[in-house]
Each structure stands twice: as structure tokens, then as C-alpha cells.
Amino acid sequence: MYRCVKIHENDTKFQLILWRNNTTDPLKIYKLLTVTYGMSPASFLATRCLKQLALDNEINHPEAAQSILKDFYMDDYLVSVKDIKSACFLIKDVYNILLSGEFRLRQWSSNNEQILNFVSQLDPSTKTDYIIKDEQSCSKTLGTVWNSSEDILKYVTNPESGPDHYKIFTKRRILSIISQIFDILGLIGPVITRAKLFMQKLWGLKIGWDDPVPDNVLISWLQFYNSLKLIEKLKISRHILITDFISIEMHFFTDASQYAYGTAIYFRSKNSLDTVNVNLVCSKSRVAPLKVISIPRLELCAAEKEVVD
Template structure:
């Protein structure tokens, strides 16, 4: 065995050790990664061996845990978040140089890491995954029917087409495995998800694509602006990713196998997607870029408020906007539909807390009176706690939907990490659950070990109280009804810290010309104190929660 880098001992300091029985190898994690050491069988005889690498589920759980610790307070300043890396600049250059407007839609190249890279022929992987899909669909006729309808819809709408010439001039021909994903909130529908992360010979489509700049607005910012004025409107872009086309030559990297008309008795044929995919690492950036260009390219035809609404009041494909009067809302809704149609986007599922505004929208374009604000930018998830907008009462409410999970570190983390409270309106409640998770980490229990009786009791007690949050409501608009002309506005920030954690909340104090005063909770934040903390760290909590840091 050859050891490289022994002159840099800090690179080999064990960060974590995982051992088996006394006669088994053990794994050591250093700054260079994981290494396995220990006895092997007789090495005098030459034998062939297969080596397989898989990312441990425990590693993924640890990443999920770290994400939960850092969700509430974003320590990055705004300038740092908005700055672009060299890769982001390269992706943006690709978007700028390749952007075309064709048949009512924008068309963009895929932002490749290396334009000259050659991708291996992964057709065998696609066939193997298709066989797995065939067995799954054969067991569920209803799923087969819905999945076939979804693929057929792609073809009929021009989002996909059959490949008639298998040979291609492109050096990046790639076949994407695909599978169905259902959402309990959308019964009767199934989404076709293309596995852009599927690897063949160490390469996947996502590994060859640049992610691109983050053009997404802050969800907290969008929600706070949504609460500014008394008249609220909301809408959704239908199939947003599929409204942005992909450059023709790049479509060969988006091939997939499917049976004609879903008939699994026939030989599968080759198709290719012509649009940006849900699941491709570059799709959020490319589609957001096309949306922004729709607004800027047509800015001369619309009022600044219409253009700014597209740029500042969308989170992914959801539009959330508040204005001062019904008339402004009706005009804005019409202008937004007109503007986005120029980019090939259709705004639908309209909602408003004002009847006149709703009646100005065609009935086929309206949504129901409850809007789920628990947006997920990935696959559909079941939220243990989610936020909803009750349109009729014009209130923000909480929806509790608990699923059965084992009382282990794994099961508890699954529930706690599914809590969605972006404004931190019930942060004191969710902090208690995070403290339970932290305490289990402190005890160094394995992910699936039974937890101590004391912690079990505390966890069950927290679960029993969670449904009471459904009775909690917060007024959407900061201004109460019949509030007059705004005379004065103040932000009041309260913060505190302890050995358990630290938190802050912001209230908005408004005064009108009649000296009527209204106070509203804007947002709250909380974070657990680190398991390993320095002596003076508690004294720094107040400094960390200073007004500039929290408001950003």
C-alpha cells in the first residue's frame, strides 16, 4: 500500500470512525473522505473483485439534519447570496448567447460544463430501468392508465416527440430513465419524473450540467410583500418548466424509452423531450431566466408595476401579490396574463379575497378558496405542518398532517424536517421539537435505535399538542379593515437567548391619520444553541440577533 501525503498529517486526522465486530474492517473519515481498513482474505491468490460505491443513507440523513439546523437563520449576507460564481457566470453566458424566441416560447441551450464532453451510450441502463417500470405498471392498472395519459399529453402538446433517426450528430446522446410520482393533494394525477441523476459509468446528465444562477426570489420576501396591502391575488403558472424549449441539438441528451400508446406488449420506441425537465439541475435557473426575460423584453408595453410583479412577486411558479384596491387588482391580473402569454406562460388557478376580483377572472381559470403555501421545490412531500391561506377569511392558518413514523432518530427527524413555517409564526413550538432531535444527537444514538423512555414521553407530548396549531390564525394583511391613510410605520425587534437556543421576532407597528394603531407579527426566527459551544458564545446571541442581521 502506498500512502500519499504523509507530510500533511492534518489531512489524515480521523473525524469519524465506524467499526464492526472485532474481526471486521473499520471505516475512517478524514478530510480526504472515507477509507476502509482492516483484514482481508488471502491475498496470495489472484481473484477478480467487483467494487461498488453507494452513498450511505446515514450520510444523507446527516445532511438533512445539518440543513434543519441552519434553516432559520441565513448567516450569508445579501451581497454574498446574490454574487455569482464562475460557473454561474458561465451558465448565464450560455443563456444570454443561446436565447431565442420561437413560436411563442423562449428556447435555450442546456448549460453544459464542457461543450466538448462526450457522454457514454447508456441505452442498456434505460432498458433495465424501463423493465422495472413495466413490472410496476403491470401491478397497478390505474397507475398505468394515468402514466400513459401523462406521456401521451407530453407528445400531443409538443413537449416530446418520437426520434425517427436514432443516429445523431451530437456527441451527447443520453437516455433518461423515468418513473411515476403521485401527490396525495392531487388525486387522479401522476407526474412523469425523469431521473437526471441516474449514473452510468460514473456520469449522469446532472453531473454534466451547470446549475446556473439562483434567480429565485426569497420566499420570506414574497410572503411579506403579499401581506402589505388589503387586496390579495394569487395565481400559478401552468407547467412552467415545459413552457421553455431546449435547443434542438441538446434534445438528444433528453431521450427516453416508451411504448407506443403505452402498449407494453410492443417493443419500446425512442422519444425525446423538447423542453426543460423537472429534475434537471439547470431547469430552475433556465426557466426563471426565461420568465424574467419575458418581463424585461416586453417592459415597454406594460406599466412598471406589472413588470416588477413578475420580477419580485413570484416564487418558482406561484404569484403572490397584494394591492390597495379592487380596481388595481383587476387591471393587474389582466395585464399579468397578457404579459406572460408573450413568453408562452399561462397564469391559472386564480384566487383573491375580493369577490369582484374573482368574478373578473374566467371561471375555468379560478382555484378553490384554500391555497397551500407549503411549496416544495422538489418531489411532492407530506408536510407534518404546513401554511395555508384561507381566502374567504383572509387569514394564514396552519395545517397539521401527521403520518405514522417509528419513534427513532430517523422517524422523528423525518417529521421535524417536514415542518413548513417560513415566516416563523410558530417558531417557539417548532424549536421544542428540534431540541428533542438535538438531545438524541447528544446521546449518540443510532438512527434506528429505540429512544429512551423520557425522550419518548416528551416527543409524544409534543405530537399531541401539535394539532392545536390548526386553531391558530394570523391576519394576512398587516393593515386591519377600515385602516386609514398610513401616517407612521415602525419595526420592533425582540430577541433573547439561553442555554437551549436563541430567537427573535419582528412586529410592524402602523399608525393612520386618525391615530389608529395596529401591531402585526411579521416574522419570527429561532435556532438551537450548538451542541459544542464556546464559553462566550451565549453572550454573543444578542449580537447575532441584531436588527440588520435579522431584517436581511
Template sequence: MPNGTIKDIEEGYKYLGIMRSNINHVAEGPDLINNMLGILLRLRKEPIDIACDVEKMFHNFYVNKEIRDFLRFLWFGKDGAIKDYCMKVHLFGATSSPAVATYSLQKLADQHREETSAASEFIKRNFYVDDGITSVSTTAEAIELITEARNLCKKGNLSLHKFVSNKIEGLRELPDTERAVQDVDLYSDNLPAQRTLGIEWSVNKDVLRFTNSGIQQKPSTRRGILSTVSQLYDPLGFLAPYTLVGKKILQKVNKSGTDWDKPFAKDVQEPWKKWVQELDMLDTIKIPRCIKPTGFETVKRSELHHFCDGSIDGIGA
């Protein structure tokens, strides 16, 4: 236990209240974060993918001295007394940090666009806060992009690390500490799966897959259905035919007016039980990460075909 007295702590909380009111006045800033769906779609364009992130991104950007009072906090000193400090760098949890860090990263890319156009484009368009992912056509292009991006970030005193790729040739020249998979044989057929913006990715087979390991079973109530269905993370909509069934069950329970924490009607219990049992089948779903089949030749022309349909239950596109 800290040595501060009750009076010290009470005074500290009063002071902290003042600090919190200051933090509430820090502007969130413009939404500069790239669209996640666009990044994931570009990840699927080419046969060779690259993923990495900026090490301690927020802490790499300093706060101007005249506004550091907005980021003050209380801490117990070694003598037990409560002291106040202020952050010199942007911190995780502040509403302003994502906008400041993203703006600074994109500014760095703009400043060096002429000499490193590919790396600048990668950093400008294919980073989601501190996570960068993209896909390229050849191994040589991947190696060049990794080298350029690392050098470009070093000019801003930033470090790219946790690199991963489905082509080991692009990673062999990297220090072991800068790879996402460390202390393993890169030629192994059993490389651990990675997560790319929340989606699980099997490196060896280069497929996107799903698992129910993180889904917690909830009671068979209206609140339980909402919680269970909401746990399925699927930004690209691969599971839509399945999740739509769960949402239809929730829709039916909502219309019935059933209390949030009471068991719902028996006519809904059976389809809900069946839907929950099918969660175990998520492990069998594997989607090729690249939309081009293996050995696909150079694309001469691309066409986009759009299909959509609607019903009282949902909309599909």
C-alpha cells in the same frame, strides 16, 4: 408488458446509460429563483392578495435544436420495439429547467417594463418558478394587475391560470377555467382553502393556518423524532416556539448517542409524547394574512424594529 426482447432491453439500458451521462453534463445554471421569504413577506403587506401560476411552464420553452441530444430518452413504440426520442421542450426534473424558465420569464418582463410596469414588477419579483403571489391596496389595482399580467404573458405565449384572491371582484371577469376554484359560487362563505407556496390559506377569512393532516406519526426513536419535526413546514417561523421544543428533544437524544432506530431514554419519552399530542392543536393557529388591521388608513411612515435573543437552545429574532 412491452413486446421488446430481453436483449433489446439490455441494449436499451446501455444506451440509456450513455444518455444519463449526457444529462449529467447539462449545467444547472445560475440561481435566478426569487427568495421565497421575500415573496411571502410582500404577500402580507396589503389587504388584497393575488395568486396564480404559469400553465405548464417548463414545456413552454423550447430547446435549441443543436442541443436536443442531451435530452434523449427511450420509449417503447406501438410495435413493442425500443426507440429513442428527444425532448423539444424543457422537462420537469432536468436540473437546467428552472434556470432556463425563470430567466425567460424575467426576460419577458424586462422587455415590456415600459408599457406594463406593475405587471412586469409582479412577474420579475414575485414569482417563485411558476407560482406568482403578491398583494395590492385596492380592488381596482388587483383587477388591473391581473389583466396586465395575463396580457403580458400572452406576448410570450404563456398562460396564467389558477387565479385566486380574497376579493372576488378581481376574479369575476376571469373564465372559470382560469380560476383555482372552479364550479363554485364565488360569493359562498365556504370556499375551499388554498395553498400558497406550501402554506395553507383560508380564502374566506384571509388567514394563514396550519394542519397536522399531512404529518405522519413515526416511532419514538431518534430517527422518528427527526422525521416528525422535519415535516412541519413553516418558512415564516410562526411555529418556532413550538418547533424549538421538538428540536431541543432531538438535540438531547443526539447528545445521548442513542441508536437511530432504538427507543430513547425514559426521561425523554414523556416530553416527546406531550409534544406529539400537541400537534392536534396546530389546527387552532390562525395568522392574519395581511399585517394591516381591517380598515387601516394609508400608511404615512414605516419603521422596522428588530429584537433578538440567544441561548444554548436556540436563537430568536
């Protein structure tokens, strides 16, 4: 994405590279003409150009412009549309707008074969490896895996294996493993909360980073660690609303215990046949402070977190 954005000529002097193949050669000076990965403003400059393309096309293509403004996370485009016809129109407009700025979208994935066929015909220069059709292929965004063929969300864990698997568990090693569990939507909130409780307990022990954890903590940690692979068996439907819904309700729940508190949001949708579908949308959780606080007060903290978030 960065390579598609040119730097103003007056600013290229701030992106110089001095180079020579060996110490006897004279120094050569190269200018980097595009946004350079690793520079502090790089992500802003790239996404700002993306936004400007949307603003420039807001009058002629309002729906596509809004989609570009709202449905991008850096260079990842994620959008959901009600029907195939609407999806094809939106894809065509978004694709052409971005192509005018030399941003060529690729590696398309969809839960519908017709849409992928449309994308492959959209641009004759689009390579076949830009289309993800393999049923075993999954797209990963922000730690969440989407299996497009089944239209489900999954979680993949990477427990340590090999000869170092049975090394002593230290504070550093446990925190490293916990930090790899990423769940931006909170769909596996109970797992994340338990991991957070381990983190809190480790900080409270006041042991060194490379000191082995006490046996009483190690036993409960091993039970948790050995069960992490079970997360991969979860299959969460991406589609949270019932087909042809006539009403949608959003329900908020908050709760607390002496160990943690949190909130969860559900969508309840109903169709004309009075069939009801309820799905978890997202959740947030926090561990309770070490200083003892009453459960009613923690419940208020959960409710406040719900309002703020």
C-alpha cells in the same frame, strides 16, 4: 410550466429517449422538445424565460414587469395590492405578458369576489376550475395555508394515524415527523424551536437511527407530539397593516436563553385616528450550541442574525 418552454433545436439531441414495446421490436428514438422535469437546469431555464418576458415588457408595462420579477416563486404568483382597481390593472397586464410567452396563469385565488369575477372575464377560454371560490378551499404555498375567504394564514399538521400510530418512537421516526413542520415565516417560532431542541437532544444521545429513545426523552416528546394538532386552531391575519395607515414602523427584538436564541420583526402601523395596529411579520430562531456560551454572547448572535438576514 416546463412544458411551455421549448429547447433550442441544436440541444434536443441531449434529451433522447430510447423506446420499444418489447424486446423483438426495433428501437425508436424520441426527442424531448421542451424543458424536462428532473433535469438539473430545468428550474433555471423556466424561470429565466419568465424573467425575459418581464424584461421585454419593462418599458411598456413597468409595474407589471416588476411584479413578475419580484412576486413569483417558480410558477406561483403571490401579490398584494392596495385597492381593487389597481389589482385589476395589474392582473390584466401580468396575464397578457405571460400569455404572450404561452404561460397561462390559472387557479386564481383572492380575498375579494370582484377580483375573481374580473379574472373569469379576462379570457373566455379560462375554465371555471381555474378560479378558486369555495370558502372551504385553501391555497398552500411553502408550507403556509391561506384561507382566502377569511384572509387568514393557517398551519396544517399531519400526525401519524392508523395501525402504525403506536409503533415505538425511534430517532428516525421522530426526525421524520419534525421535518414535516415547515414554517418559512417563523410565525410559530416557539413550536419550531421546541422541535429543534428535540433534534439537538437526539443527536446528543448518540443512539442508532432505529433504536427506541430513552423514557425520559419519550415522555417530553409525546407531550409535544400530542399537542401538534393544536397548531391548526391558530388563525393569523394575513393583513399586517392597518387600513388607511399614515405611518409604519418596523421593530426588531432579539433575545436568548441557555437553550435557544432568536429575533422577531414586528410592523407597527397607525392611521389618522391614532388607531395603532401591531403584527408579527417574521422571526428566526436557533438552538444554542452544546458548548456553553454566555447569554449576552447569544444575544449578540441573535442580533447579528437579524442584521445578516
